[in-house]
Amino acid sequence: MEKFVINGPCSLNGEVNISGAKNAAVAVLPAALIVNGISRVENVPDIKDVRVLLDILSKLGAKITKEDDNTVICDTREVNCWKAPYELVKSMRASYYLLGALIARFGKAEVSLPGGCDFGFRPIDQHIKGFEAMGATVEIEHGIVKIDASELKGAQIYLDVVSVGATINLMLAAVKAKGQTIIENSAKEPHVVDVANFLNAMGANIRGAGTDVIKIKGVDHLKGGGTHSIIPDMIEAGTFMIAAAATKGDVVVKNIIPKHMESLTAKLIEMGVTVIEDEDFIRVISGKKVKNVNIMTLPYPGFPTDLQPQVTVLLNMAEGVSTITEGVWDSRFQYADELKRMGAKIKVEGRIAVIDGANVLSGAPVKATDLRAGAAMVMAGLVAKGRTEVTNIKYIDRGYENFVQKLNALGADITRVSTDD
Numbered sequence: 001m002e003k004f005v006i007n008g009p010c011s012l013n014g015e016v017n018i019s020g021a022k023n024a025a026v027a028v029l030p031a032a033l034i035v036n037g038i039s040r041v042e043n044v045p046d047i048k049d050v051r052v053l054l055d056i057l058s059k060l061g062a063k064i065t066k067e068d069d070n071t072v073i074c075d076t077r078e079v080n081c082w083k084a085p086y087e088l089v090k091s092m093r094a095s096y097y098l099l100g101a102l103i104a105r106f107g108k109a110e111v112s113l114p115g116g117c118d119f120g121f122r123p124i125d126q127h128i129k130g131f132e133a134m135g136a137t138v139e140i141e142h143g144i145v146k147i148d149a150s151e152l153k154g155a156q157i158y159l160d161v162v163s164v165g166a167t168i169n170l171m172l173a174a175v176k177a178k179g180q181t182i183i184e185n186s187a188k189e190p191h192v193v194d195v196a197n198f199l200n201a202m203g204a205n206i207r208g209a210g211t212d213v214i215k216i217k218g219v220d221h222l223k224g225g226g227t228h229s230i231i232p233d234m235i236e237a238g239t240f241m242i243a244a245a246a247t248k249g250d251v252v253v254k255n256i257i258p259k260h261m262e263s264l265t266a267k268l269i270e271m272g273v274t275v276i277e278d279e280d281f282i283r284v285i286s287g288k289k290v291k292n293v294n295i296m297t298l299p300y301p302g303f304p305t306d307l308q309p310q311v312t313v314l315l316n317m318a319e320g321v322s323t324i325t326e327g328v329w330d331s332r333f334q335y336a337d338e339l340k341r342m343g344a345k346i347k348v349e350g351r352i353a354v355i356d357g358a359n360v361l362s363g364a365p366v367k368a369t370d371l372r373a374g375a376a377m378v379m380a381g382l383v384a385k386g387r388t389e390v391t392n393i394k395y396i397d398r399g400y401e402n403f404v405q406k407l408n409a410l411g412a413d414i415t416r417v418s419t420d421d
């Protein structure tokens, strides 16, 4: 096993290139199964979650080749298997996208799903409700979701909660269904739009992605041969923006869509940080002091839950008391105890964290409790005095491409070492 050793404090300065979005890539690649042809996907982040997914697609019969680290050619013409057992999907949280993709392709699917996640239970009842509305029969046996959907029919589906996963999964299932499917109260995240753009380029008829009503007219087949480029990762971009502010730095975050960053940009400005936007980059220059603010995480275009742990580290430095209300997940503050060991003053009650700021953190051994919490621990190590060791870094490897290389190029001092050292 490996850990990160961080010598702090440091100030991040310079430019960083943002990779393709993890949460778009893990949906677009399964969508290639529906294409039944060759898809060329560019700007695919080279991260653990994507490597696991490409392995799953290969085992289902897809021919995967890589033109370079970030360009994947996915030939799904010979896929003939609709079963993804536990051994294949156990380390892949987003394996649920295989359900929508496989029923669109084969009219049936058997996919084992990982259970709870590192920050609580992750239900898929809204995905199932939608599949059933489209005429599928869904059973869960021995941890395997079995779907029989020999004839998927368009349906009107109202999501009880705004769910990114359910929105994308139902879009995948509906692409070749008979008639029109309408998903109401759908998620508006940029990766929903990215998947719709990929499918439309292959011949699908999806309108309204990015709004809360998506209409999908089923088509007979999708054509291969197209190229799609994954959108930039707004969470990686946000992580670097927050890190620049927290380390009293000055960083140009490149290859992004600034519009996707609006909720964070607004909060950083409220905190006294200077944010300069251009067409495809944002420059973040830290202020002398960080002002306390209140934040509530919400589905897009609200403040992203996936930046909540990272912004907590920044608010720990603010003058005064800040609050963060988690509006998406039931339990996403496990990392607070780790930060407290470094000197943070955080009180968590249910979905609300109260952060008493103006604290100087001191380096300590801490663990990553999930992917984004792991990024927050690294950030805490960058601002803390002395040596911080972050263990459980497998979580960070799941979702950030070349995280340490990118941070070190900006002036961080981080080494990846074996935990035996």
Ligand code: EPU
Binding pocket: 022, 023, 024, 026, 093, 094, 121, 122, 123, 124, 125, 126, 127, 128, 161, 162, 163, 164, 165, 166, 187, 299, 305, 306, 328, 329, 330, 371, 372, 399
């Ligand atoms: N929910 C239900 N029923 C469902 C589905 C969701 O009650 O059938 C609830 C969840 O419990 C949660 C809320 O709805 O309270 C939102 O869940 P959503 O389905 O939107 O989450 P997801 O699709 O499973 C994606 C990202 C997460 C991100 C959330 C919210 C991927 C692969 N994952 O998860 O990203 O936190 O949306 O934005 O796209 C991460 O990247 O670190 C990460 C966890």
